[in-house]
Amino acid sequence: MKILFIADIVGGPGRKVVRELLPGIKERNDIDFCIVNGENAAGGFGLTEEITDELFSQGIDVITSGNHIWDRKEIASYLQSEPRLLRPVNYPAENPGRGSGVYQAGNGVQVGVINLQGRVFMKEIDCPFHTVIPVIHKLKEQTNLILVDFHGEATAEKVAMGWYLDGQVAALIGTHTHVQTADERVLPGGTGYISDAGMCGGTDGVIGIKKELAIRRFITQTPNRFQPEDKNLVMMGVILTVDPQSCRTEKIERFQIPRSQAENNG
Ligand SMILES: [Fe+2]
Ligand SMILES: [Fe+2]
Secondary structure (H helix, E strand, O other): OEEEEEOEEOHHHHHHHHHHHHHHHHHHHOOOEEEEEOOOOOOOOOOOHHHHHHHHHOOOOEEEOOHHHHHOOOHHHHHHHOOOEOOOOOOOOOOOOOOEEEEEOOOOOEEEEEEEEOOOOOOOOOOHHHHHHHHHHHHOOOOOOEEEEEEOOOHHHHHHHHHHHEOOEOEEEEEOOOOOOOOOEEOOOOOEEEOOOOEEEEOOOEOOEOHHHHHHHHHHOOOOOOOEOOOOEEEEEEEEEEEOOOOEEEEEEEEEEEHHHOOOOO
């Protein structure tokens, strides 16, 4: 079966490129299940209920997130009520929402998804290594086909988690840096791995934000209002070919598709 993972959607430009390119990539690749990371989908920061519904209506099965999920307070109640919207599982339990779930793919296979977050150069939340094992055991009561979105800043932490979970999960896909890495591979135990899947949005900016604004913040060291970059739109992610019997990944392919390739470019 084929599983599509779409990297962090950054603001309106990111949503636009996904809206235009998603139907084509799903059809060409016979996709059975689709995950997106939506932590930056609302103006670059967080998510709203309206945007979440818009993504689900486009045929996305699960939305994962990360540190930016908390940027908009109004998402808290939706995190509680919508099981297809995940926040990192290793935030302290007092927070709203959930970090894992089991969902049915288009071909009827049950797919477990875990959203996990690193803590190197990030908030010192609960240890992802200690937290993830009992979560995997719990999901395995329902399915052995499990995918992890590991949202982290440090490449080494993500590489270490890949080896730690090799053979335990079908794939571990890194997110958060918005820069796609060229290290995709299937680990010896059958876990598909990439350190970072990239992003969806304007690649003429600084990880999806208008470059002039990002540069100004680095120079002045004072806050300014960020806006998503809207030039050179690209959709990035990976496609996994997974054997639903063994729950091992057979192939992982990364992609970067420019908006100019949209079948309907209106
Ligand atoms: Fe992000
Ligand atoms: Fe992030």
